[in-house]
Amino acid sequence: MISLTSPVETRAHGWPAGAKLAALCLASTGLFLTDSLGLHLTALALVLVLYAAPGRVFFTAGMRHLRVVLPFVALLAIWHLITAELHAGVLIVLRMVVLVALANLVTMTTRLSEMTDLVHRLTAPLRRLGLPVHLLETAIPLVIRFIPVLVARAETLAEAWRARSRRRPGWRLIFPLMLHALDEADHVGEALRARGGPLGHTRPE
Amino acid sequence: MSDTASDDIRLDDLGYEIAGRPVLSGLTLATSARSIGVVGRNGSGKSTLARLMAGLLQPTSGTIRIHGHDLFRDRRAALETVGILFQNPEHQIIFPRVDEEIAFGLRQLGQSKTEAAEGARAVLAGFDKLHWQDATIAALSQGQKHLVCMMAVLAMRPRLMILDEPYAGLDIPTRRQLQRYLNRADTRLFHISHDPADLADCAQVFWLDQGRIVAQGAPCPVLADFTAEMNRLGELDDLADLAG
Amino acid sequence: MERDLARIALFAALIAALGLVPQITLGFGVPITAQTLGVMLAGAVLGAWRGAAAAGLLLLLVALGLPLLSGGRGGLGVFVGPTAGFALGFPVAAFATGLFVEHVRLRSAGLTAGLGAVFGGILILYLLGATGLSIVIDKPLAEAFRLVAVFIPGDLLKAVITGLLVQALAQARPQALDWYRGGAAAGARRL
Numbered sequence: 001m002i003s004l005t006s007p008v009e010t011r012a013h014g015w016p017a018g019a020k021l022a023a024l025c026l027a028s029t030g031l032f033l034t035d036s037l038g039l040h041l042t043a044l045a046l047v048l049v050l051y052a053a054p055g056r057v058f059f060t061a062g063m064r065h066l067r068v069v070l071p072f073v074a075l076l077a078i079w080h081l082i083t084a085e086l087h088a089g090v091l092i093v094l095r096m097v098v099l100v101a102l103a104n105l106v107t108m109t110t111r112l113s114e115m116t117d118l119v120h121r122l123t124a125p126l127r128r129l130g131l132p133v134h135l136l137e138t139a140i141p142l143v144i145r146f147i148p149v150l151v152a153r154a155e156t157l158a159e160a161w162r163a164r165s166r167r168r169p170g171w172r173l174i175f176p177l178m179l180h181a182l183d184e185a186d187h188v189g190e191a192l193r194a195r196g197g198p199l200g201h202t203r204p205e
Numbered sequence: 206m207s208d209t210a211s212d213d214i215r216l217d218d219l220g221y222e223i224a225g226r227p228v229l230s231g232l233t234l235a236t237s238a239r240s241i242g243v244v245g246r247n248g249s250g251k252s253t254l255a256r257l258m259a260g261l262l263q264p265t266s267g268t269i270r271i272h273g274h275d276l277f278r279d280r281r282a283a284l285e286t287v288g289i290l291f292q293n294p295e296h297q298i299i300f301p302r303v304d305e306e307i308a309f310g311l312r313q314l315g316q317s318k319t320e321a322a323e324g325a326r327a328v329l330a331g332f333d334k335l336h337w338q339d340a341t342i343a344a345l346s347q348g349q350k351h352l353v354c355m356m357a358v359l360a361m362r363p364r365l366m367i368l369d370e371p372y373a374g375l376d377i378p379t380r381r382q383l384q385r386y387l388n389r390a391d392t393r394l395f396h397i398s399h400d401p402a403d404l405a406d407c408a409q410v411f412w413l414d415q416g417r418i419v420a421q422g423a424p425c426p427v428l429a430d431f432t433a434e435m436n437r438l439g440e441l442d443d444l445a446d447l448a449g
Numbered sequence: 450m451e452r453d454l455a456r457i458a459l460f461a462a463l464i465a466a467l468g469l470v471p472q473i474t475l476g477f478g479v480p481i482t483a484q485t486l487g488v489m490l491a492g493a494v495l496g497a498w499r500g501a502a503a504a505g506l507l508l509l510l511v512a513l514g515l516p517l518l519s520g521g522r523g524g525l526g527v528f529v530g531p532t533a534g535f536a537l538g539f540p541v542a543a544f545a546t547g548l549f550v551e552h553v554r555l556r557s558a559g560l561t562a563g564l565g566a567v568f569g570g571i572l573i574l575y576l577l578g579a580t581g582l583s584i585v586i587d588k589p590l591a592e593a594f595r596l597v598a599v600f601i602p603g604d605l606l607k608a609v610i611t612g613l614l615v616q617a618l619a620q621a622r623p624q625a626l627d628w629y630r631g632g633a634a635a636g637a638r639r640l
Contacts, residue, residue, distance in 0.1 A: 003514045004524045021525075028529060068522055072531045075596070076586055092587045100526040107514045107524030115513040135454055138299070139506055140513075142458035143465070145301040147517070148343040150459075150466035158470075171610050174483065175617055178463065178490065182625050185459040187296035189452035190261055195299075195361070196284045196313030197451055 003112040004104075006061060010054040012109035017118045020106045027102055031095050037087065040094040047101045058108075065104045069096060116140060134200030138192070146184065153180050213237050214258075214365070214395070219267035221253055221416075228253045229416040232267070240394040242404030242424065244431050245413035246438075251397045252292070254413065255369040258395060259289040272364060284313060288363030288392075292370040294350035303345075303353055304329070304338040310361040328360040332386065348379035355383065359390050368396045372403055401428040453499060460491045460503035461510070464539075468519035482519035486607040488539045489570035492546025493562040493615050496628050500543035508539060534581015538574045545569030551628045558619035558629050563612025570611070571604050 012020070031043065051062045073093050080089025119140075123133040154177050161169040192198060219232040229250045245251045256262045257269060260276025260283040269275070276283035291297045300306040304325045311321035329335045332352070342350065351371065358366065366387070372380045387394065388406075396404060404410055410427040412420040420427050464487030492500035507517060516523035518536065527536050546562075546569030555561045575597060583593035619629055 002516070004516055005514055024525065065524070065526065068520070068526075069530055072586065079588075088587070096531065096585055099529040103525035103527075103529045107526065110514065112514055119509065119513065136506075136509070139454060139458050139461075140510065141300045141302075141305060142455065143461045143506060143510055144515070145299065145342060146459055146462035147465050147469075149295065150462050151470055154466055154470040171483065171486075174467070174486070174490075174610070175614055177466070178494070178614060178618070179622070181459045181463045182456070182494075182622070184296070185455040186452065187291075187293075188299060188459070189455035190256070191291065191297045192299060192451040192455060193280075194259055194261055194289050195310045195357075196280065198454055199309070199312055 004065070004107050005111050006054075006058055006108040008054050008058040008061070010058065010109050012050075012105075013111070015109070017106075017110045017114040018121070020110060021118065024102055024106050028099055031098060035091060037091060037094075040091060040098065043098045044094055047098055047105070050105060051101070062101070062104065062108060065108070066097070066101055069100050072096065135198050137200055138198035142188065146181075146188075149184065150177065150181060153177060213270070213272070214241070215268075215270045217268045217270075219257065219269060220265050221250075221257060221262065222265045227416055229257070232416075232418060234411065234418065234421070236409055238407075238409040240396065240407045240409075242407035242410040243395070243397045243413055244399065244401055244404055244410060244428065245397075246399060246435070249413045250416040251399075251413055252369055255289060255367050255395075255397050259283070259287050259367050261289070284310075284361065286363060287365045287367055288358035288361055289367040290354055290358055290369065290371045292373055294347070294354045297354045298342050298350065298357075301341055301343070302338075303340045303342065306342065306353055307357045307360050310357055314361060324360060328356050332356055348375055348383070351375065351379070351383055352386070355386060359392070363392055365393045365395060366390070368394060368398075370398055372398070372400075401432050404428060456495060457499050457502045457506060460487075460495055460500070461506040463487055464491060464504065464507050465510075465517040468517065469521075483607070484519040485539075485542075485570055485574070485604060486610060488543050488574075489546055489566035489607060489611040490614065492543035492569050493550050493565055493611055494618065494626060495543075495547065496551055497544045497547030500547040501540040504539040504543040508536060511536070529585075531582050531585045532578070533585065535574065535578035537581065538577030541577060542569045542574040545573040547628075557616060558626065559612040559616025562615035563608050566608035566611040567605070570608060571601065574604075575601065 027043070031040065034040075051059050073096070076089055076093050076096075080086055080092075119136065123131075123136065126133045154173060157173045157176055158169050161173065213235055214237070215235045216232045219229060220227060221229040232254070243251055243254065253262065257264055258271065258276075260271075260278075260280065263277045269277075272286050274282040274286055276287060298306055300309060304322065307325035307328055308318075308321040311324045312318065316324060326335065326338060329338055334352070334356070337349075337353075342353065345353065355371075368387075372383065375383070394407075396407060398404055405424055405428065407424050410422065410424045411418050412427055412431050420430060464484060467487040468482050468484030488504050491503040494500070495503060511517050511523045511527055512525060514524050518527060527533065546565045549565035549568045550561050553561055553565070555564065575594070579590055579594040579597055582588075582597060583590045586593065615626070619626055623629055
């Protein structure tokens with residue numbers, strides 16, 4: 001499974017994940033609390049500098065991840081041109097773009113393993129409240145392990161369909177795929193039990 | 206043959222039903238052989254027997270004692286006593302990476318994260334596969350996945366290794382290599398197969414048919430009879446019969 | 450317990466796979482990805498708690514930086530962007546779908562699941578999605594709702610498919626549906 005972490009090594013890769021997440025929360029809250037256009041423009045400039053600093057490859061990858069907000073930028077632009085509330089429109093667009101860009105920046109500069117460790121640290125207190133968060137230690141790798149398995153299964157099903165039909169397979173493949181997922185769950189549940197259940201679980205005698 | 210109960214595999218009038226239909230019935234055996242083979246056709250109840258032996262299923266009737274333990278009830282003893290290798294490695298591998306998969310069992314035995322990672326490396330080194338540790342499971346071939354399963358189970362140092370048709374669908378060189386790794390491992394084997402050739406090296410063989418043991422003894426005579434019977438059945442058309 | 454954990458993980462993987470596999474799109478002009486269908490199925494098959502856990506687990510992996518939402522979207526940006534309400538709504542939608550199938554008894558499993566999907570996967574999900582959108586683009590909820598309403602027909606189709614799939618599952622493998630067993634003895638006898 002390929003994570004969205006940037007392969008371009010930046011200085012921010014070395015910063016603690018918790019600090020980056022805290023900074024993101026702070027910056028996001030800050031932007032929501034102010035209506036100053038100047039502050040928003042400064043924030044945008046700062047974000048662009050952060051994206052540009054590690055070099056061209058990092059910058060283009062970052063901009064590609066931002067494309068998903070483009071339809072909303074266009075939508076807001078048209079809306080505010082019609083209602084003639086330009087100041088408000090620019091503010092909303094800037095806020096949206098900066099927020100998403102900052103959040104993506106944390107993702108791009110933090111490795112999957114560090115993120116996972118952070119989740120374990122953040123969820124540890126919940127365990128004392130009786131929530132079974134220790135199961136995440138087994139559940140997260142299980143999902144990562146089985147996504148390619150299910151994708152491959154969907155592709156062989158599509159192939160088997162095409163071998164005998166000229167119509168597109170579409171949703172009809174979902175039933176066998178779902179049965180496959182249920183069967184795999186039974187098998188892996190058994191394999192898990194054969195080797196002592198999920199991690200971090202205190203076994204009954 | 207030793208007579209101490211702790212070294213034995215004992216099945217006493219073992220039965221197992223699925224939805225009221227008997228899959229295994231009246232299985233009684235006691236053995237302390239070092240390598241045990243069970244031969245039978247598809248649907249003879251072999252896989253169910255493997256799961257019962259590993260303590261994954263609860264018998265409908267009768268008892269199983271492996272080295273003196275009831276492994277369905279006592280899961281801690283089960284982890285230290287038996288390992289099971291399933292037919293399809295896809296059904297067994299839980300983690301996306303080779304080292305995680307091997308370390309998992311070690312952590313289940315109570316080792317810390319770092320100890321388990323260390324142990325996984327030692328196992329990989331023992332198999333001369335240290336370069337596999339960061340490999341993703343999805344990138345491995347079928348035979349390599351089988352070997353990962355084997356390493357993951359052997360890492361837990363089970364006293365008895367249950368093999369549920371582990372070689373089905375593998376080519377001859379892969380089979381031979383896996384067999385060699387297994388023979389080298391210091392563990393008892395309980396090997397279940399439909400192919401008599403897999404079981405020729407066993408010390409003792411049981412023939413399972415329709416949930417019952419129909420013959421047992423040294424591999425030579427039992428497997429020869431089994432092969433003759435299978436060839437005879439091959440002439441008939443019992444594929445037409447529906448179960449139940 | 451192991452089986453529940455495995456099912457939750459496998460359905461999280463199924464929701465991801467349904468958003469990633471190009472062959473599984475619902476045609477009709479614009480290809481609609483089947484990801485929210487996966488969310489509806491998680492609730493309708495696994496029930497409220499386990500369905501919500503499956504969708505939540507997927508979101509956690511997205512937050513960790515894996516591109517598992519349809520179109521290869523992922524990362525923390527998903528949770529502050531305009532569609533954040535929909536993403537965060539996935540576990541709630543699965544929960545609501547599951548709650549519906551667990552408590553409402555209708556003629557067939559398929560009908561129950563289909564209506565459950567309309568309730569959880571459309572009503573609840575759009576409520577949360579439109580709320581999220583209205584916050585991010587700073588518009589009244591009614592306006593935000595009008596913007597996303599174009600996608601409702603596609604999701605109604607997914608609810609129908611959820612019903613068909615669960616009906617097929619109830620016939621092929623009734624033991625896979627925990628909620629169906631109790632009230633379905635009569636239905637099973639009719640078969």
